[in-house]
Amino acid sequence: MSTLSLDEYKSKRNFNKTSEPRGVQDERSGDIYVIQKHDASHLHYDLRLEMDGVLKSWAIPKEPPTEVGVRRLAVQVEDHPLSYASFEGIIPEGEYGAGTVQIWDRGRYKTVDRK
Incomplete structure (x- = not known):
């Protein structure tokens, strides 16, 4: 596990102005997933998967598909702290x-080997 994993996340935020979690890297590894609807400069969705004590994160420009077999572009972004899995709120203008x-969906995931 890289100790630098959350450095990029922290460098982009002023925690005196935003209510986003500061977060710390966790030694445990679980199976949390969350999809957050993020109405920022452009509406998009953020997919976050718990791995190596952080939430590995991807921005998805279009609404996640609800039908099997439909694909969406997902662009990897900086890791987020595990506490971000429950974050809902407003990130202030200028941040x-x-x-x-908003949380669009959340739960637990299981990795399946493809044959």
Whole structure:
């Protein structure tokens, strides 16, 4: 696990102005997933998967598909702290990612080997 994993996340935020979690890297590894609807400069969705004590994160420009077999572009972004999995709120104007964040879906995931 890289100790630098959350450095990029922290460098983009002023925690005196935003209510986003500061977060710390966690030694445990679980199976949390969350999809957050992020109405920022452009509406998009953020997919976050718990791996190596952080939330590995991808921005998805279009609404996640609800039908099997439909694909969406997902662009990897900086890791987020595990506490971000429960974050909903408004990121203030002038801050990185300014806009409204809402939880669209969340739960647990299981990695399946493809044959």
